[in-house]
Amino acid sequence: MPVNKVVLGVTGSIAAYKAAEVCSLLRKAGVEVRVAMTACGARFVTPLTFETLTQHPVYADVFGQPKSYEMDHIAWAKWADVFAVAPATANILAKMAHGLADDPVSTFYLSFDGPTIVAPAMNTRMLEHPATEANLNLLRSRGVAVVAPAEGLLACGDVGRGKLADPAAIVAAVLGAQSQGAGQPVASPPAASVASAATVTTLRPPDKSLAGRTVLITSGPTHEYLDPVRFLTNPSSGRMGAALTMEAQRRGAKVHLVSGPVSPQMLPTGEGVTVHRVTTAEQMLRAVRDLAPTVDVFVFAAAVSDFRVATPPTHKIKRTGNSLTLPLIENPDIAQAIGCIKERGQITVGFAAETEDLERNALAKLERKRLDLIVANNVSNPRIGFDRDVNEVTIYRRDGSRRHISERPKSDVAFEVFEAVLGLLGPLQPASPATA
Numbered sequence: 001m002p003v004n005k006v007v008l009g010v011t012g013s014i015a016a017y018k019a020a021e022v023c024s025l026l027r028k029a030g031v032e033v034r035v036a037m038t039a040c041g042a043r044f045v046t047p048l049t050f051e052t053l054t055q056h057p058v059y060a061d062v063f064g065q066p067k068s069y070e071m072d073h074i075a076w077a078k079w080a081d082v083f084a085v086a087p088a089t090a091n092i093l094a095k096m097a098h099g100l101a102d103d104p105v106s107t108f109y110l111s112f113d114g115p116t117i118v119a120p121a122m123n124t125r126m127l128e129h130p131a132t133e134a135n136l137n138l139l140r141s142r143g144v145a146v147v148a149p150a151e152g153l154l155a156c157g158d159v160g161r162g163k164l165a166d167p168a169a170i171v172a173a174v175l176g177a178q179s180q181g182a183g184q185p186v187a188s189p190p191a192a193s194v195a196s197a198a199t200v201t202t203l204r205p206p207d208k209s210l211a212g213r214t215v216l217i218t219s220g221p222t223h224e225y226l227d228p229v230r231f232l233t234n235p236s237s238g239r240m241g242a243a244l245t246m247e248a249q250r251r252g253a254k255v256h257l258v259s260g261p262v263s264p265q266m267l268p269t270g271e272g273v274t275v276h277r278v279t280t281a282e283q284m285l286r287a288v289r290d291l292a293p294t295v296d297v298f299v300f301a302a303a304v305s306d307f308r309v310a311t312p313p314t315h316k317i318k319r320t321g322n323s324l325t326l327p328l329i330e331n332p333d334i335a336q337a338i339g340c341i342k343e344r345g346q347i348t349v350g351f352a353a354e355t356e357d358l359e360r361n362a363l364a365k366l367e368r369k370r371l372d373l374i375v376a377n378n379v380s381n382p383r384i385g386f387d388r389d390v391n392e393v394t395i396y397r398r399d400g401s402r403r404h405i406s407e408r409p410k411s412d413v414a415f416e417v418f419e420a421v422l423g424l425l426g427p428l429q430p431a432s433p434a435t436a
């Protein structure tokens with residue numbers, strides 16, 4: 001169903017001025033817009049701006065004179081197809097999560113039962129505060145879609161996550177919301193003229209689909225030392241591994257995350273998750289081998305360096321005025337090593353980051369490493385993969401079937417990976433009786 005009528009909530013963020021752009025893009029897409037503002041929002045951009053853009057009075061005061069017999073928040077709730085809050089402050093997210101209704105935006109949220117989208121904008125510390133994270137998770141679990149904020153230079157001068165998403169991406173999410181229904185990820189926005197909505201994430205409520213199973217995930221890059229102060233590595237951030245870990249945890253699995261050097265934010269914690277930090281490919285292999293006997297599902301998402309220096313010098317290599325040749329040897333292939341020793345019932349999932357011949361290379365790896373599934377992506381596309389929040393992958397199975405997942409948040413890719421794994425898992429073995 002096309003989205004024709006949108007209520008846009010504007011709150012007190014420095015990014016409030018970008019709401020005018022969101023409003024204007026929606027109008028250009030033929031959408032009728034009405035704007036609800038908090039008092040703080042109205043201190044950043046005046047209601048007059050939105051009244052001019054929408055050709056309609058702004059709902060800026062819960063006790064304002066209604067424009068008709070019905071109260072604004074009730075009348076508008078019956079009218080709107082979609083409700084979008086952009087920018088959404090930490091404060092409004094908290095109010096929406098906990099059902100407060102003391103301003104036009106939060107009052108409208110409680111009155112409306114249709115698809116709702118929030119586009120947070122705030123300083124990184126506010127965004128990453130456990131209170132804000134918990135509020136966002138609560139909203140997601142209720143089906144509110146979150147247009148993930150971007151990374152970049154923030155108005156306060158800090159660099160980090162928290163920048164309001166691109167107005168075009170917000171508009172794409174709004175236009176796609178109705179066809180997906182509230183709480184569903186927006187896969188393909190109908191309007192070709194606006195940016196992808198791939199950054200819209202959905203948190204699914206916990207389930208028990210992997211309860212009683214142990215999942216091992218390798219994640220991040222490895223560092224292969226050339227000398228004591230230099231190493232070979234790659235741009236892997238550990239985001240995909242973190243998303244897989246959280247997804248396995250959500251499904252009730254016991255999770256071992258074997259991670260190369262990544263930022264602490266990429267190391268999920270919480271019930272059921274044990275993190276094993278390693279640096280080199282050899283250390284990663286050792287950790288995986290040690291844990292292997294207890295593992296039901298291995299997901300090899302780490303970007304392990306294929307090569308290392310055979311014997312790195314113990315002193316820093318100095319300039320000599322000449323070129324330098326360092327002979328490299330191959331690192332162990334962790335997925336292949338486990339593929340060779342895996343026992344009946346153990347599932348192995350590999351990742352193939354390719355720059356050419358994606359399908360041929362992925363299928364060859366599936367065979368060579370005795371994998372059950374391979375998740376292939378084209379890393380030459382700068383919009384996806386390494387150090388990005390989104391990915392576009394194809395999951396290949398041994399039986400020749402495949403599933404393509406168009407550009408989506410890594411959390412959604414992780415969901416699809418475990419959906420595919422579930423189809424391969426045998427029945428849960430009863431726990432062996434405790435020995436005296």
Ligand SMILES: Cc1cc2nc3c(=O)[nH]c(=O)nc-3n(C[C@H](O)[C@H](O)[C@H](O)COP(=O)(O)O)c2cc1C
Pocket residue numbers: 010011012013014015038039040041088089090091092103121122123126
């Ligand atoms: C200059 C300035 C910029 C601000 N930017 C933000 C912001 O980007 N995000 C945020 O959550 N709060 C921001 N705040 C704080 C909010 O305005 C404050 O928490 C306010 O109570 C939010 O009210 P509202 O949610 O009702 O609009 C900012 C405050 C000031 C003074």
